[in-house]
Amino acid sequence: MQINSVSIVGGGAWGTALAQTLAHGGIKVTLWAREPEVVDDINERHVNRTFLSGVSLNPAIRATTDLSAVARADALLAVVPAQHLRSVMGKLAKQLAENTPVIICAKGIEQATGRFMGDVLEEAAPQVLRAVLSGPSFAADVARGLPSALTLACRNETTGRALTAALSSRQMRLYWSSDVLGAELGGAVKNVLAIAAGIVEGRGLGASAHAAIVTRGFAELRRFGEAMGARPETLLGLSGLGDLILTCGSAQSRNMSLGRALGEGRSLGEFLGARVSVAEGVYTCAALVRLAHEKGVEMPIAEAVHGIIEGRLLVDEAITALMQRPLKAED
Numbered sequence: 541m542q543i544n545s546v547s548i549v550g551g552g553a554w555g556t557a558l559a560q561t562l563a564h565g566g567i568k569v570t571l572w573a574r575e576p577e578v579v580d581d582i583n584e585r586h587v588n589r590t591f592l593s594g595v596s597l598n599p600a601i602r603a604t605t606d607l608s609a610v611a612r613a614d615a616l617l618a619v620v621p622a623q624h625l626r627s628v629m630g631k632l633a634k635q636l637a638e639n640t641p642v643i644i645c646a647k648g649i650e651q652a653t654g655r656f657m658g659d660v661l662e663e664a665a666p667q668v669l670r671a672v673l674s675g676p677s678f679a680a681d682v683a684r685g686l687p688s689a690l691t692l693a694c695r696n697e698t699t700g701r702a703l704t705a706a707l708s709s710r711q712m713r714l715y716w717s718s719d720v721l722g723a724e725l726g727g728a729v730k731n732v733l734a735i736a737a738g739i740v741e742g743r744g745l746g747a748s749a750h751a752a753i754v755t756r757g758f759a760e761l762r763r764f765g766e767a768m769g770a771r772p773e774t775l776l777g778l779s780g781l782g783d784l785i786l787t788c789g790s791a792q793s794r795n796m797s798l799g800r801a802l803g804e805g806r807s808l809g810e811f812l813g814a815r816v817s818v819a820e821g822v823y824t825c826a827a828l829v830r831l832a833h834e835k836g837v838e839m840p841i842a843e844a845v846h847g848i849i850e851g852r853l854l855v856d857e858a859i860t861a862l863m864q865r866p867l868k869a870e871d
């Protein structure tokens with residue numbers, strides 16, 4: 541499979557960073573953004589001040605607000621936030637050729653349906669070849685050309701290996717996996733757990749509590765992943781444990797920063813109102829908890845985050861409830 545041109549659907553921080561890294565690798569990149577000012581910024585000034593300020597972009601990146609202009613490419617990257625993926629890909633679906641590789645880069649679960657992004661894409665555009673790109677990767681790091689390693693999952697081995705080779709570069713090393721659900725599940729769940737890690741930090745609970753919440757959070761991610769059919773090695777890999785470590789450990793994370801603000805006593809509305817960027821864990825937590833209940837999987841940390849986001853639970857009540865759960869064997 542020859543990949544000379546790539547379309548990127550979504551002009552937020554991550555879509556822009558991926559455009560940058562692929563353009564540096566010599567791939568022709570066309571990026572669709574909703575906001576005309578983002579398109580102007582990228583085409584005229586080679587920056588994206590709205591979503592990725594402080595990075596000079598490769599002048600070869602072309603941006604457009606016209607969705608039909610991104611339908612014909614060797615591969616397409618879907619980088620709109622999870623709750624908008626269905627509507628945007630639905631608009632584009634009829635123009636996508638049979639077997640076009642579409643690589644999902646959003647991290648989340650659809651709130652209304654509880655569907656993972658791969659299923660959403662299959663329903664919106666059943667004729668395309670689905671893949672997932674996920675792993676520890678802050679947009680600002682990748683856009684600056686710092687080294688990163690991610691998982692590219694695709695059920696079809698030939699396509700998966702070809703995409704991995706075509707999109708890898710000296711800065712971004714991709715590992716192929718056939719476990720599509722496992723790769724997308726880690727990215728969705730870690731966002732919810734990063735809110736919990738942020739709360740621990742914002743509340744000043746200390747480094748020991750931080751290590752405990754990340755470790756017990758991973759136990760939840762692993763239990764849930766295995767119940768959903770993800771492979772253990774995927775959950776332990778870049779898209780699972782790797783991304784959990786990154787997101788729970790850095791103030792660069794929007795989810796972690798949101799948790800920190802909540803831990804400091806600020807409100808959800810105050811945090812979200814001050815930002816244009818998305819904290820996916822806010823929208824994924826309800827669907828995650830619902831799915832966990834359906835599968836009979838215990839996820840007390842995710843449930844606590846959900847309760848706090850919904851305003852049913854105070855931060856201190858959540859901490860007390862977690863610490864007073866019945867003692868049990870470590871699993």
Ligand SMILES: NC(=O)C1=CN([C@@H]2O[C@H](COP(=O)(O)OP(=O)(O)OC[C@H]3O[C@@H](n4cnc5c(N)ncnc54)[C@H](O)[C@@H]3O)[C@@H](O)[C@H]2O)C=CC1
Nearest residue numbers: 551552553554555574591621622624646647678679817818
């Ligand atoms: N920023 C990062 O470091 C990384 C982000 N991701 C994932 O990429 C996805 C996109 O995130 P970012 O690029 O960071 O976004 P962002 O937070 O930088 O920007 C928000 C994006 O949402 C879009 N948006 C808002 N309302 C919309 C609507 N009604 N329909 C369609 N699009 C709408 C905006 O146009 C903009 O592209 C998320 O799922 C995120 O978890 C994955 C890896 C790294």
Ligand SMILES: O=C(CO)COP(=O)(O)O
Nearest residue numbers: 675676677678793794795
């Ligand atoms: O997914 C990410 C890093 O891999 C970005 O995390 P945040 O959305 O929390 O910033």
